[in-house]
Each structure stands twice: as C-alpha cells, then as structure tokens.
Amino acid sequence: xxxxxxxxxxxxxxxxxxxxxxxxxxxxxxxxxxxxxxxxxxxxxxxxxxxxxxxxxxxxxxxxxxxxxxxxxxxxxxxxxxxxxxxxxxxxxxxxxxxxxxxxxxxxxxxxxxxxxxxxxxxxxxxxxxxxxxxxxxxxxxxxxxxxxxxxxxxxxxxxxxxxxxxxxxxxxxxxxxxxxxxxxxxxxxxxxxxxxxxxxxxxxxxxxxxxxxxxxxxxxxxxxxxxxxxxxxxxxxxxxxxxxxxxxxxxxxxxxxxxxxxxxxxxxxxxxxxxxxxxxxxxxxxxxxxxxxxxxxxxxxxxxx
Amino acid sequence: xxxxxxxxxxxxxxxxxxxxxxxxxxxxxxxxxxxxxxxxxxxxxxxxxxxxxxxxxxxxxxxxxxxxxxxxxxxxxxxxxxxxxxxxxxxxxxxxxxxxxxxxxxxxxxxxxxxxxxxxxxxxxxxxxxxxxxxxxxxxxxxxxxxxxxxxxxxxxxxxxxxxxxxxxxxxxxxxxxxxxxxxxxxxxxxxxxxxxxxxxxxxxxxxxxxxxxxxxxxxxxxxxxxxxxxxxxxxxxxxxxxxxxxxxxxxxxxxx
Numbered sequence: 001x002x003x004x005x006x007x008x009x010x011x012x013x014x015x016x017x018x019x020x021x022x023x024x025x026x027x028x029x030x031x032x033x034x035x036x037x038x039x040x041x042x043x044x045x046x047x048x049x050x051x052x053x054x055x056x057x058x059x060x061x062x063x064x065x066x067x068x069x070x071x072x073x074x075x076x077x078x079x080x081x082x083x084x085x086x087x088x089x090x091x092x093x094x095x096x097x098x099x100x101x102x103x104x105x106x107x108x109x110x111x112x113x114x115x116x117x118x119x120x121x122x123x124x125x126x127x128x129x130x131x132x133x134x135x136x137x138x139x140x141x142x143x144x145x146x147x148x149x150x151x152x153x154x155x156x157x158x159x160x161x162x163x164x165x166x167x168x169x170x171x172x173x174x175x176x177x178x179x180x181x182x183x184x185x186x187x188x189x190x191x192x193x194x195x196x197x198x199x200x201x202x203x204x205x206x207x208x209x210x211x212x213x214x215x216x217x218x219x220x221x222x223x224x225x226x227x228x229x230x231x232x233x234x235x236x237x238x239x240x241x242x243x244x245x246x247x248x249x250x251x252x253x254x255x256x257x258x259x260x261x262x263x264x265x266x267x268x269x270x271x272x273x274x275x276x277x278x279x280x281x282x283x284x285x286x287x288x289x290x291x292x293x294x295x296x297x298x299x300x301x302x303x304x305x306x
Numbered sequence: 307x308x309x310x311x312x313x314x315x316x317x318x319x320x321x322x323x324x325x326x327x328x329x330x331x332x333x334x335x336x337x338x339x340x341x342x343x344x345x346x347x348x349x350x351x352x353x354x355x356x357x358x359x360x361x362x363x364x365x366x367x368x369x370x371x372x373x374x375x376x377x378x379x380x381x382x383x384x385x386x387x388x389x390x391x392x393x394x395x396x397x398x399x400x401x402x403x404x405x406x407x408x409x410x411x412x413x414x415x416x417x418x419x420x421x422x423x424x425x426x427x428x429x430x431x432x433x434x435x436x437x438x439x440x441x442x443x444x445x446x447x448x449x450x451x452x453x454x455x456x457x458x459x460x461x462x463x464x465x466x467x468x469x470x471x472x473x474x475x476x477x478x479x480x481x482x483x484x485x486x487x488x489x490x491x492x493x494x495x496x497x498x499x500x501x502x503x504x505x506x507x508x509x510x511x512x513x514x515x516x517x518x519x520x521x522x523x524x525x526x527x528x529x530x531x532x533x534x535x536x537x538x539x540x541x542x543x544x545x546x547x548x549x550x551x552x553x554x555x556x557x558x559x560x561x562x563x
Binding site for chain 2 (some may be wrong): 013050051054055056057058075076077079080082084086088090091092093094096101103104106108109113230
C-alpha cells in the first residue's frame with residue numbers, strides 16, 4: 001500500500017476573473033520509505049497539492065489517501081501520520097520553543113514527550129534556545145522550530161514545503177542530515193524545493209508539475225539519463241552566434257550549451273571560432289537536474305505553443 | 307482514535323488558549339476590571355441619589371451585578387474572537403489545522419477558555435466592587451447559571467466572529483456595532499422599566515437583557531421578568547449560537563479553502 005496516493009486530484013479556484021485550475025487531475029503514488037521530490041516553477045500547484053494532503057485545502061475533484069485512508073473522511077487518522085513543515089515562516093509569539101513543542105505534541109494526544117522533544121532540539125541545533133520566546137529567534141531558528149513542530153508526534157510521513165527557502169548553508173546541512181537519517185529509519189519524505197541540487201542529491205524519485213499538471217515522473221537517475229547527457233559551460237565576451245541560441249542558456253557572461261556527443265561539442269566550438277568568439281574557462285560535464293528541469297519545462301511550453 | 311487521545315488533544319488546546327490570555331493577564335484581566343470599577347465610581351457616585359430602580363436596593367448595589375455580567379460577556383467574546391483572528395492573520399492557525407482535532411474539540415477549547423477569562427474578570431470586578439456597596443446573594447443558583455450560560459454564549463459568538471472576520475477592522479466593527487450596543491442596551495446601567503414603551507419592547511428582543519436580568523435576580527431576588535423566562539431564552543440562544551459555531555467549524559468555514 002502506498003504511503004501517499006494522489007488520485008485524479010483537481011483544484012479549481014473560482015474568482016471574479018474566471019476559474020483558475022490550480023491542479024488538473026494529478027495522479028501518482030509515493031511508496032513507504034521513499035524520498036520523493038515535487039518540483040515545479042512558482043504557481044505550478046505544489047503547495048496546493050500539499051495543502052490538500054494536509055487538510056488545509058479541499059480538492060474539487062479526486063482524492064488523496066495516506067496509508068490507504070482518505071484525507072477528508074479519515075482525517076483524524078491521516079493527519080496523525082503526517083508531519084507538515086509549512087512554507088510560510090509562522091510562529092506563535094505567546095510561547096517559548098519548548099512550550100510550542102509541548103503544545104503541538106499535546107494536540108496529537110502525545111503527552112510527556114520531553115525525551116523526544118529534547119532529541120529534536122539537539123538534532124536541529126536548538127538545545128540552547130529551548131526556553132527562548134519565539135519572538136526572540138532569528139528567521140533560521142524559527143524555521144528549525146517549524147521542522148521540530150512537524151516531527152514532534154513522530155509522524156511516519158514527513159512533508160516539507162520548501163524548507164530551505166532563504167536559510168543559511170549551516171541549517172541546510174543540519175536539516176538534510178537529520179531528514180536523511182529519518183528517511184533511513186523508514187520515514188517517507190515528500191519534499192518541494194527550489195534548490196534542484198538538493199532534490200538531485202536527496203530524492204530517489206521526482207515529479208515535476210507545471211500549471212497544475214504532472215509533466216514528468218520518474219526516478220531521478222532516469223530523468224538525468226533521459227536528457228542531453230553533456231553540457232558545455234564557458235564564459236564569453238562576445239555575442240553568442242544566433243545558430244546556438246536555441247540550445248543555450250545565457251546567464252550574464254556564462255553560457256551553457258547542450259551537446260549530445262563529442263561531434264556536437266566540436267560543432268559548437270567550430271561555430272564559436274567562425275564567429276570570432278573565444279570561450280574562456282571551458283568545462284564539459286554531465287547535465288544536472290537543473291538542465292533536465294529547464295528542458296522539460298521548455299518542452300512543455302513549446303507543446304502548448306504548437 | 308481512542309477517547310483518551312481525543313480528550314488529551316482537546317485539553318491541550320484548552321490549556322493553550324487559557325495560557326495565551328494568562329500570559330498577558332495585565333491586559334486581558336486586570337485592565338477590564340479597572341474599566342468596570344471606573345464605571346462604578348462615576349455612575350455610582352453621580353446617580354446614587356437620583357435613580358431608584360428596585361425599592362429596597364440602592365443604585366450602586368443595583369449597578370454592580372450589571373457591571374460584573376457586562377465584564378463577563380465582553381471578555382468572553384474578546385477571548386475567542388481575538389485569539390482566532392490573531393492566529394488567522396499571523397498564519398499560526400496552521401499548527402492547529404494540521405492536527406486531528408475535531409470541530410467539537412475546537413469548540414470546547416475556544417469556548418471553554420473564553421468562559422474561564424470571562425468568569426475571572428467577572429470575579430475580579432465583583433471582588434473589587436464589593437467594597438463600594440452591600441450585596442447579598444439571595445438566589446445564588448441563578449448567579450451561576452446565568453454567568454456560565456452568558457460566558458458560553460459570548461465565547462461561541464466570539465468564535466463565529468473570529469471565523470468570519472478576515473481583518474482586524476472587521477472584528478472591530480463586529481465588536482462596536484453588535485456587541486457593544488447589545489451590552490449597553492441590555493439594562494446594565496438601568497432597569498428597562500424606566501425606558502419608554504417602544505425601547506422597552508426593543509430591549510425585550512435583546513438576549514443580553516435576559517442574561518443581565520437573570521443574573522441580577524440571583525443577587526436581589528427581584529427582576530424585570532421571570533428568571534425562568536430569562537433562562538429559557540438565554541439557554542435557547544446559547545444552543546443556537548453554538549450550533550452555528552459548530553457547523554462553521556465542521557465545514558471549515560474560512561479555515562480550509
């Protein structure tokens with residue numbers, strides 16, 4: 001039985017300007033123990049999908065199951081299985097870190113939970129902040145508390161909605177070590193992130209959403225293998241020849257050009273030479289998830305245009 | 307889910323809601339007590355020898371139960387409504403929305419904490435104002451019944467307002483245009499019998515009037531209307547308001563999009 005099963009999930013928001021289809025018949029399963037990545041540009045529907053899973057929003061069509069239980073009719077069971085780290089940096093200014101965690105634990109009926117709370121605090125680098133008021137914490141520290149609050153009732157399924165948005169390198173390291181360890185211990189993890197290198201490093205499988213639809217769903221390794229395998233990166237002081245524009249990405253002086261094999265690499269270099277351009281700091285490497293992501297998203301845009 | 311877990315979750319939410327106002331008790335308990343005492347000092351002093359309501363009761367004595375009940379009602383309303391709107395606006399209501407707590411748990415905890423605050427303020431007002439005038443409890447059962455029902459109804463009404471309001475000014479409007487007029491036009495400061503017939507009739511449509519009148523009955527043994535009539539009207543109002551609040555919570559009105 002899947003840990004999470006999205007079955008034809010649709011969500012339509014009605015507004016004065018007409019209907020907005022935030023999700024359009026999204027279906028996929030996440031197996032127990034998986035580390036699953038949900039990627040997509042802003043507004044693709046990632047947070048909406050997670051909100052429906054957590055009971056913060058209601059689907060207009062389809063259903064979501066957690067360990068076989070419907071998130072609407074059996075919410076008391078499914079919400080106990082989920083630990084959700086929300087995207088927004090929210091906190092309750094009335095309480096200290098320990099109070100907030102004890103209260104959150106109590107909501108789930110878990111009392112006398114201080115041993116686990118202490119373990120969470122230690123693992124997230126919060127031990128010396130236990131008695132600090134939430135208002136006194138920095139943004140990064142508040143983010144850590146959000147993670148601790150989501151895990152305080154030991155949920156088997158952990159849902160992280162862009163947990164590393166705007167946080168420093170140290171917390172990202174601490175957080176991923178901890179989450180990876182929980183995953184090894186059997187917890188299922190569903191992650192949305194904008195940092196594609198994180199998704200590539202952590203997620204066994206990935207779904208990509210665009211405008212509310214699943215446009216890619218595969219093992220991370222398969223996604224990486226299925227695209228142009230080679231990527232050339234170099235700096236350029238002159239304008240890129242127009243014949244290369246379609247297969248290139250330009251960020252300031254840095255140019256990335258897709259090339260499938262050695263012959264294509266030679267052709268690109270020849271074109272540059274013919275145009276009188278001298279590439280500097282030339283690197284030839286494997287395509288990464290960011291390249292795959294952009295290729296899939298651009299491919300979808302072309303399909304829509306056609 | 308076992309009953310123990312459900313009960314434990316509800317108890318935690320009730321505890322959190324009480325702790326929330328208690329941490330700022332200077333503002334949530336002490337301040338309203340002071341306000342009520344100021345009313346008593348000013349109105350009691352000015353009107354003591356000018357207004358006669360019941361034959362055997364001085365004006366200051368008459369005023370005290372009204373002020374106590376007004377404080378109970380206003381603070382019960384303020385607690386659930388301000389807690390909800392603050393959590394909605396700051397976004398921390400999400401901590402509660404992801405829990406397995408049922409609409410009944412929300413209702414019991416929010417209304418329960420409102421009653422605790424309302425009754426604490428009421429006791430505070432009573433404790434301070436007893437220095438100013440003699441007061442007996444002739445029929446004490448009515449005091450408890452109306453204090454509990456009134457606090458419960460205003461706690462539930464605050465829950466509805468907190469769910470409905472999306473901004474602080476909407477909440478202020480609810481408070482200023484509904485709660486305040488209903489409290490002031492309920493006979494806190496006067497017996498409605500001293501009003502012209504039209505306004506007497508209007509007052510009899512106000513459930514707050516019956517709460518104050520029934521509550522006062524407990525102290526003096528006399529009232530404008532029968533305490534049993536007041537009880538049935540107040541109890542019915544409580545049930546209706548609670549049913550609406552429970553329904554809104556169950557469908558996730560303005561909570562779950």
